[in-house]
Every structure is written in C-alpha cells, then in structure tokens.
Amino acid sequence: MTSNEATTPPGARTGSTGAADAAPPGRPAADRVTSRDVARAAGVSQAAVSLVLGDKWRGRVSPGKAQAVRAAARELGYRPNLAARSLRTGRTRTVLLVVPALTTEFFARVYTGAARVAADHGLGVVLYPSSEGIGPSHPAPATTPGAGPVRPPSVPDPFDSAAATLDGVIASSMAAEALTALRAADLPLVMLDSDPDDDRATATVNLDIADGVRQLTGHLTALGHRRITHLAADVRSWTFEVRARAVSEALSRVPGVRLRRLPAALGVDAGLRAAHTALTGPGPRPTALLCDDDIIAAGACKAVRRLGLRVPEDVSVTGFDDLALAVAVEPELTTVRLPAEDFGEAGMRALMAALDGRPDRAPTLPVELVARGSTAPPADAPENAARPGG
Amino acid sequence: MTSNEATTPPGARTGSTGAADAAPPGRPAADRVTSRDVARAAGVSQAAVSLVLGDKWRGRVSPGKAQAVRAAARELGYRPNLAARSLRTGRTRTVLLVVPALTTEFFARVYTGAARVAADHGLGVVLYPSSEGIGPSHPAPATTPGAGPVRPPSVPDPFDSAAATLDGVIASSMAAEALTALRAADLPLVMLDSDPDDDRATATVNLDIADGVRQLTGHLTALGHRRITHLAADVRSWTFEVRARAVSEALSRVPGVRLRRLPAALGVDAGLRAAHTALTGPGPRPTALLCDDDIIAAGACKAVRRLGLRVPEDVSVTGFDDLALAVAVEPELTTVRLPAEDFGEAGMRALMAALDGRPDRAPTLPVELVARGSTAPPADAPENAARPGG
DNA sequence: CGTCGGAAGTTATACGTAACACGTCGGGCT
DNA sequence: AGCCCGACGTGTTACGTATAACTTCCGACG
Numbered sequence: 001m002t003s004n005e006a007t008t009p010p011g012a013r014t015g016s017t018g019a020a021d022a023a024p025p026g027r028p029a030a031d032r033v034t035s036r037d038v039a040r041a042a043g044v045s046q047a048a049v050s051l052v053l054g055d056k057w058r059g060r061v062s063p064g065k066a067q068a069v070r071a072a073a074r075e076l077g078y079r080p081n082l083a084a085r086s087l088r089t090g091r092t093r094t095v096l097l098v099v100p101a102l103t104t105e106f107f108a109r110v111y112t113g114a115a116r117v118a119a120d121h122g123l124g125v126v127l128y129p130s131s132e133g134i135g136p137s138h139p140a141p142a143t144t145p146g147a148g149p150v151r152p153p154s155v156p157d158p159f160d161s162a163a164a165t166l167d168g169v170i171a172s173s174m175a176a177e178a179l180t181a182l183r184a185a186d187l188p189l190v191m192l193d194s195d196p197d198d199d200r201a202t203a204t205v206n207l208d209i210a211d212g213v214r215q216l217t218g219h220l221t222a223l224g225h226r227r228i229t230h231l232a233a234d235v236r237s238w239t240f241e242v243r244a245r246a247v248s249e250a251l252s253r254v255p256g257v258r259l260r261r262l263p264a265a266l267g268v269d270a271g272l273r274a275a276h277t278a279l280t281g282p283g284p285r286p287t288a289l290l291c292d293d294d295i296i297a298a299g300a301c302k303a304v305r306r307l308g309l310r311v312p313e314d315v316s317v318t319g320f321d322d323l324a325l326a327v328a329v330e331p332e333l334t335t336v337r338l339p340a341e342d343f344g345e346a347g348m349r350a351l352m353a354a355l356d357g358r359p360d361r362a363p364t365l366p367v368e369l370v371a372r373g374s375t376a377p378p379a380d381a382p383e384n385a386a387r388p389g390g
Numbered sequence: 391m392t393s394n395e396a397t398t399p400p401g402a403r404t405g406s407t408g409a410a411d412a413a414p415p416g417r418p419a420a421d422r423v424t425s426r427d428v429a430r431a432a433g434v435s436q437a438a439v440s441l442v443l444g445d446k447w448r449g450r451v452s453p454g455k456a457q458a459v460r461a462a463a464r465e466l467g468y469r470p471n472l473a474a475r476s477l478r479t480g481r482t483r484t485v486l487l488v489v490p491a492l493t494t495e496f497f498a499r500v501y502t503g504a505a506r507v508a509a510d511h512g513l514g515v516v517l518y519p520s521s522e523g524i525g526p527s528h529p530a531p532a533t534t535p536g537a538g539p540v541r542p543p544s545v546p547d548p549f550d551s552a553a554a555t556l557d558g559v560i561a562s563s564m565a566a567e568a569l570t571a572l573r574a575a576d577l578p579l580v581m582l583d584s585d586p587d588d589d590r591a592t593a594t595v596n597l598d599i600a601d602g603v604r605q606l607t608g609h610l611t612a613l614g615h616r617r618i619t620h621l622a623a624d625v626r627s628w629t630f631e632v633r634a635r636a637v638s639e640a641l642s643r644v645p646g647v648r649l650r651r652l653p654a655a656l657g658v659d660a661g662l663r664a665a666h667t668a669l670t671g672p673g674p675r676p677t678a679l680l681c682d683d684d685i686i687a688a689g690a691c692k693a694v695r696r697l698g699l700r701v702p703e704d705v706s707v708t709g710f711d712d713l714a715l716a717v718a719v720e721p722e723l724t725t726v727r728l729p730a731e732d733f734g735e736a737g738m739r740a741l742m743a744a745l746d747g748r749p750d751r752a753p754t755l756p757v758e759l760v761a762r763g764s765t766a767p768p769a770d771a772p773e774n775a776a777r778p779g780g
Numbered sequence: 781c782g783t784c785g786g787a788a789g790t791t792a793t794a795c796g797t798a799a800c801a802c803g804t805c806g807g808g809c810t
Numbered sequence: 811a812g813c814c815c816g817a818c819g820t821g822t823t824a825c826g827t828a829t830a831a832c833t834t835c836c837g838a839c840g
Binding site: 083084085087105115127224299302305324325327 | 470472473474475476477482491495500501502505514515516517519555658659685689691692695699714715717718719720
Binding site: 032049085086 | 798799
C-alpha cells in the first residue's frame, strides 16, 4: 500500500471498464464512487464530505475546501448511496400514495402532480393502488368461503412492498379501507378529499366540491330544469357523500325543483343502466341527469339515445371531473373540472410541511364549471329559461 | 446486565408506548423490531435469524429452532429493514418503469400489470414518466434560448429520484429518449414494444401489432372498403412505425385498395383536425379512417359528424388499444385490443428472469380485433361486401 | 482408535453514510 | 496573563443486515 495512491480515484465514470460479464454475483454492487473516494480526491476526511454535501458546513469547513469537495464530487460523478443514508438517518425520502386505482385517469393525474413536486424536493413517490372500494358494490355474498379465492389485492400490505420504509403517506379517501389495513403507525398522513374531522389524518386537502356542485346546479336551474335526477356513485366515500349532500342542499333552495337520486356503479355500462332506469321509471321523465363523474355521464348519454331521445334537446347530462373523455364523446360534456394535478401537488406539499414539522393547514382547492354541449334548456322550457348572453 | 433479560422483547407491537411526542429528532427511527430482537426472543443468534428468514438454513439450523425463529418473528411483527438489507446486498429489489406519460390509460394499465407481478415477488416498482416524445411534435423553434425556460421533465434523471438505487429498468420504446439521458450503466433493461435488434436491451417484449393490423385491415377490406386513410400517430416510436408498415403491407396485397396516410398528433382535437383534412382533401372521399389509437379515432368520429356525415354509414372509423374510451363514445369503436396489463406483466417477468440470470427469450403477446359499431360496409358497397352471418 | 465430515450454531465483519465527540489553533475579553 | 470560544477539522461509531469464517459436537468410517 503506497501512501500516495490516495489521490487516484478508483475509476472515473467514463465507463467501459473492459470486462463485460466478469462480475461475480457475490459482490455487493458495481464499483460505485463513495464519499470516501470523494474525500481522497479532495484531500479531506469523509466526514467533511458528508458535511459539505449535506450543506451543514456553516462553520465547520473552510469555503475553499468545501469548494474542492464539491468539485471532486462532480468530477467523480458521486451519487450518495441511498440505502446507506436511509440506514443511518432512518428516513427514506420516500412517500406512499394510496389511490383506489391508477387506471382512473383522475388519480393518474393526481400522481403526476404529486410526483412532480416530490421530485423537485428530492423525494420519491411509490404507489399503492388499493383497488378496494372501487367497482360495483356487489351484493357481496357474505361469508361464502367455498367460492374461488377472492384474490385480495396482490399487494396485501403497502409495507410489504419493496422500497417500503416510508416517511409519510398520502391517501385518497376512496382508498380509506386500505388505510386500516396498513398499520400506518405514526407516519404523517395526508388525506385527500376526506372528512376534515378524520382524526387519522395529519392534514387534509380538499377540493371545493360543494362549490362545484352549486355552480352545476345553478347552471341547470338557470337553464330551466326542474326535474333532475342525480346518478350518484355507488361508492362509500367522503367525496361522493359531499356531492350528494351539496346537490340536495342546493336544489332544495330552488322552488319547484323535484330531485331524485339513483345509485350507479362506476363505469360506462353502469351509468347506462342507471340512466335507463331513471328515464323509464314512473312519473314524468327528468329533464336533466346529474352524474357523479364523466364516465357515468358518458353511459347516461348512451342510454338517452337508446331510448330515441337526444342530448341535450330532450335530456341534459352533466359529468364531473373533466376527464379527457369529456370532450371525446358527443356532445361534449358539461362538467365540473377538478384540478387533479394541483390536487396531488397540494397533497404532497402538505405532507412535506408535516414532515418538516411545519403545521401547515392545507388548503381547499377551487373547482370550475365547464359548460359544454350536453346541457341546454329543457324542451318544456318555462319562461325563466334564458341563455345568458344569447 | 442481567443475563436473562434476553427473553424480554423490547416491545411487542401492541402500540401506544405512552410518550406521544417525546421523540428526539436526532434518533434514527422509531423503536423498530430488528433481527436481533427476534434472535433474543427465539434464543438464537442474529445470524441464525437471517439464515432462517432468508430461507438459507438447509443444513445450518435445526428445524426446531427455525420454527422458533419464525414464530418469534411473527410474534414481534418483525419487518426487515430494507435499507440495511440493500446496503449489505447491493440490491434494492426495486425496478424502474419508464413510461411516456401515466395519464395515458394504456400505460397506467401496463404499470398495474407490472406492479402486480412485482409485488407477488417482493419487488417494488417506481415510475419515471418521461413525458418526452409525446404530444405534438412541434415545429420545435430550434435553439431559441430567449423564450421561457422550457422546463425539462422535472425529474431530470431517474437516478436522482429517491428510492433510486435500481436493480433493473423496464422502458417503453415511446420513452426511449429518456433512456439515453439515464446512464443505465449496465442495469438489465427490458424494452417494451421495441426493435428486437436494439442492442441496449437485455430483452424485448412485444405485442403482435402486425397481426392486429392484419386483422383490422382484413375486417375493413372484407366489409368492402377500398379507399382507406391511415391517421398515423405523429410520434417517433417503434410501435407506430410497425403499425404504418403493417398497414401498408397488408393493404398492398388487396387489389384495388387505395391507401393514404396522414400524420396526426395524439389527442382528440388532433384526431379531429387530421380526419377533417382526410375527408375534405382532393380526390374521392375515403370510406374508412384507420386511426393509430382510440383517442385519435374519437376525434375522427367528431370530424365525420361535423361534416354532416355518419359513422359508420358514410365513414367507418377504427381505433387501436381498446381503452375505456372505446365503449364510451357512440358508436362504440371497432378497435384492436392490446392486453396492457399482460404486457406489463410480461415485461416484469422478463426483467426478473434477467435479474436471476435466466436467459429468457421474451414472448410476443397476441392481440385481438374487437369489432363494434364504428365499422360497416361502405355506402358505395361493391358486391363483395358481405356481413358474415347476416 | 483416530479422524474426517457434516450438522448446528456462533462470531465477526463490511456495506456507505451521518453525526457525535474530540482535538487544535488563534484571537478577543476580563 | 489566563481563558474561553469559535473556526476548522478529524477519528470514530452506529445504523441492521447478510454472509464468510470459525467452533463445536457427534456419528461413521478406515
């Protein structure tokens, strides 16, 4: 061991070290650059490297050496070993996002927003698609263990997932069931669109659903609609409970309105069936179908046409969420735009605030009515149906 | 140190240890159960615990003690510290999935499939939505640095993402650009729907796109269509190149067919515009629009109707992918169903095979034509247009 | 009877990082 | 003059795990 080999780094990252497949599988990892390599190159101790790169060198390392350390780190292409750091600090800089299902465009966008701001702060996001509480709430053949194994969500416990030592959790209220399964110990937990009084949550981020509903019902009643059926998502979830309450409340203040409510499972077909029921049931036919999301609304539009009626001339249909779907169908859906990406961002910010110990009362995000072609004055329009600005 | 305190575990996980907020922030983590705790409880050494739980105790630990270890681990609720394990083994049991954008339903489903099989094998999946190569290929005002900072994908480098010491990578060919950015070193790399000769990939998993195209063109020509315009996705990607080639080849074998091709950016609006161009251009109007995905097809349907024409009586429209959208629009789209979840699963399996050193030539997955209402014989139907079974 | 060899364990070590505890050296304050 | 304190560092340790290396105990075999 010659003493001055200290200044020769083990191999700058200009790759292709030659031997292609000679890696004996017993070795821990490829020959990565460690903080000690950086220390040698910069002529300081490993501790100094840690201090400088951790930006904790206020009065501990001279500016000159700090500069040298940073230069050496960049030169060698140093990347800290996250496993070692986590082991040492007990923190992983990774949070879990619990969503009902990712194939829902809405939550894919929530993830996108959350991941973006997380990445900007050096955090990672792993997903836990719970896929519970979603889909039709079957009659649930209670306790018939004979049937095929009702394969539980194949990630039985988020903590069993790899990359799973977590710093915090963001969870949609639609996946709340998964939360009880995961013993969230005392992790900071941000709930999305959930009961603010839910004491499991460290913070809650909400969309102003009630206001969106008010805009929507205002739009319908201004057009002259008085017989309105609410196709309510058949999912036990705070956000849908709020929608139902807000619909009832807003319409109860308008004289002459007759509100009905029908449950509808999620999905185009379910929306179609529910709308069929609504349109063919007893009593006068509703002139507007207020659907709990755009997908149900798409199904409702199909039902209307199958009965030989037209949207919006005979029946107006409204959605919720403003998914890409909303402008793919014809007529384009009048809907309430939910800022999904912003929602994910806000959730992540609230979680980061909690992680930093900052008590940050999370905001309620505004939503916006988007009036399109699926709504119009009803055929039996009373005189108070006036298109504004027409 | 009394010697027999060895049998007292530090605190069975029946929580609420009392002091609510007394955690000094300097401490690494909450008082978790370690393998040493399990060892004490079972009356063995920590090494024995590691052997038993790692299932490497064949001739090293007696069955009785192994049983005791497992019992103690379960009793205490032991969960191995993944950071420590990774540090020791150099492996993270985490793979990266590089997709163009998650809001695409298709890739959300690919993720779902990949994550499911990964979870079944104790692996984790982190996402890298590259969001490059997607969207309209703008004229790209080359090198105009004056404009606003064209914010690069805010995850500049997948390896900078937390949870980022990776064991392998699965990447869609649509996100291939991101791959060059990530110096994938010598990580196993599985490419999805990519050129099998791409030498960057350890393995390649493909969908049998060409066969799907043959089914689709066969369907159209059997209906009697001879003037067909291919609305080709304006994205430089292997999978779309294959589609274009397969369309040309399949239709070149049918006498009398006149194929045109128009580029279309992704999205409903872009599809609408492209279809408008196709339908109003010079020469006889095409009787069928073969679109590279369902979303373009939805736009195309809108274009047809805006010109006062009907789908499918005047113009047939086909999609690709069979997204949820396909049955939300009217008429429902004839399309080629791509098994997205299976695709993700197959990719993950191929990667796991590579990780285990098993040379596993990855399969090509079959696809399936789904004929629905958006296709019909053309109005100027020649005699060879016969509905089968009609 | 010696010894070899496998079963059954244990001890010790290293992975790479963060941070505590400890030094040293000047200079300003009492 | 004595002393304390802040700047500037370094040595050392611990995080929890996996595994190589070592020890011991027997039974079997030459």
